[in-house]
Amino acid sequence: MKTDKSERLFKEAVEKIPGGVNSPVRAFQAVGKNPRFIERAEKQYIYDVDGNQYVDYIGSWGPMILGHKNEQVQAAVQEAIEKGLSFGAATEIEVEMAKLICDIVPAIEMVRMVNSGTEAVMSAIRVARGYTGRNKVLKFEGCYHGHADAMLVKAGSGVMTSGVPDSAGVPAGCAEDTLTAIYNNLESVEKLFAENKGEVACLIVEPVAANMGVVEPQEGFLQGLRDICTREGALLIFDEVITGFRLQLEGASGYFGVTPDLITYGKIIGGGMPVGAYGGRKDVMQVVSPVGAVYQAGTLSGNPVAMHAGITQLRILKEHPEIYSKINENGEKLRAGLRELIEKYQIPCVVNGIGSLSCMFFTKEPVVDYESAKTSDTVMFGKYFNHMLNRGHYLAPSQFEAIFLSVAHTEEDIRRYLGDVEEFFE
Missing domain, CATH: 3.90.1150.10 (Aspartate Aminotransferase, domain 1)
Structure with a gap:
């Protein structure tokens, strides 16, 4: 070559x-x-x-x-481009996309578009903290949830490859509320909840870990997380940037029959274009501005070109x-x-x-x-x-x-x- x-x-x-x-x-x-x-x-x-x-x-x-x-996705993008690249204003295609995602994924009653998986995770964690009034977040060793400061703790993927255990430039205070458990080990989760009683806002997990290689959840692991979070009053977040609309149309929540409180998505809902989303229970999502007090914004969120690409791909997957x-x-x-x-x-x-x-x-x-x-x-x-x-x-x-x-x-x-x-x- x-x-x-x-x-x-x-x-x-x-x-x-x-x-x-x-x-x-x-x-x-x-x-x-x-x-x-x-x-x-x-x-x-x-x-x-x-x-x-x-x-x-x-x-x-x-x-x-x-x-x-894909010919249909390409055509949708070309048609959208003819009308303009970005408006920074509400568009009909955003409503259609939100309705389609809520129709496909039973766990999602409301959804907010963002521009990347990292942004989706960052926003979902802020929502969980705002909803619960708690600060601590529980994640798993080797699970990657984007490069927000609080998530760069034993983060897997590129961090593992480069030999960097965390990241320089992340102040200790940004990660002090991040608790780290062992994937596929419910005992480690129980221990952290017991040591931080009433302080954990949410538990975030890749339902199939795909950033330390591919590691499937063992039988009962995801349901165990659901049960613990319900008991402890913490929100369960599935990071489905990898598994969303890939394991099956309904993603990992549908595949495993476990319902999280929030789900985060990445580029798959844009047909490969820069996009992300987070969604879940209506009562949780209604803490997001401008309805609620949790602020999150983005000029390019719901960009019409990305929305046309994504909705075309999702419709194809739904129909076939x-x-x-x-x-x-x-x-x-x-x-x-x-x-x-x-x-x-x-x-x-x-x-x-x-x-x-x-x-x-x-x-x-x-x-x-x-x-x-x-x-x-x-x-x-x-x-x-x-x-x-x-x-x-x-x-x-x-x-x-x-x-x-x-x-x-x-x-x-x-x-x-x-x-x-x-x-x-x-």
């Missing part, structure tokens, strides 16, 4: 952009390379500036569930449930194939996943939480990543991220992927 143009662009980028990238998860430092600069995408493929084609297993970190350049059947079946085939190869070659790996989300960890240990995820051999992952990249598979450059499948991926893509994994194992 030629990489001349990507290498030249990276040299220019590092002079003007910190690390040469505008988000750390795009850096290839952890795998000993410089990033490929992507020029265009279509269906399950992305193409870099040197003309290399890759099967894309990132999908803009999850939202491209229909594949790249077979999309979920296909992506989930392909996810199962991928994981089954990987497990067969691991058994055949006796490689110290485990495979986690659910639906269209998968992750292979280079460790013998079952991965059920942050500590077990950290037993992965990241050097071996780097070798694996580079082998797969050179054979045309574009993966996240981190052991601690997910493989995302779209409806555009084919069985042949899966067979080819498994064939190249076998070559690596050999």
Whole structure:
């Protein structure tokens, strides 16, 4: 593969952009390379500036569930652009989007649009504090909830990859009300609630942890969180930036049959465009300004171009449930194939996943939480990543991220992927 143009662009980028990238998860430092600069995408493929084609297993970190350049989504965006890019005023499409989300997700009675998953989480936590009159927030080790100060505590994902346990620049006071429990461990949750009786405003969780690799909730874990929060008078927040409208149309709350008080979303509700949202119970959401005393605002919230892209994608997903059947079946085939190869070659790996989300960890240990995820051999992952990249598979450059499948991926893509994994194992 030629990489001349990507290498030249990276040299220019590092002079003007910190690390040469505008988000750390795009850096290839952890795998000993410089990033490929992507020029265009279509269906399950992305193409870099040197003309290399890759099967894309990132999908803009999850939202491209229909594949790249879906014709209906593209047409909706083009139509919206003809009317203007941004108004900073109320639009009809915002109302349609809110009604659609509330119609699809039973747990959501009211919803507020924002511009990113980070903003959605930040706002939802503020709402929980305003609603309960409490200050403390409980999260889990290895779960990533955006880069707001209070959430950068054992935050997983890019933070794990870069070897930074938290973040410089976060005052101690910003994180002193953040409590950290162990994912899949209800006892650790009970202990923190007992030690902070009547002080916890909310518990926030990725219902499927997807920022320390992919770690599924063990049976009874999510319902246990629901029961504890109900008993303690704290709000339960599902961070569904990854799982929302991906596990199934109703997201993780529908998939697991557990109803949170608030849910946060990210780019998937914008068809990949910059967007986010938070919503939930009506009585909780009505504490938000201008109705209530919790202030949250944004000039670009509900941007009409993003709304047209998002509502088109959500309508397609609602009208075509077979999309979920296909992506989930392909996810199962991928994981089954990987497990067969691991058994055949006796490689110290485990495979986690659910639906269209998968992750292979280079460790013998079952991965059920942050500590077990950290037993992965990241050097071996780097070798694996580079082998797969050179054979045309574009993966996240981190052991601690997910493989995302779209409806555009084919069985042949899966067979080819498994064939190249076998070559690596050999």
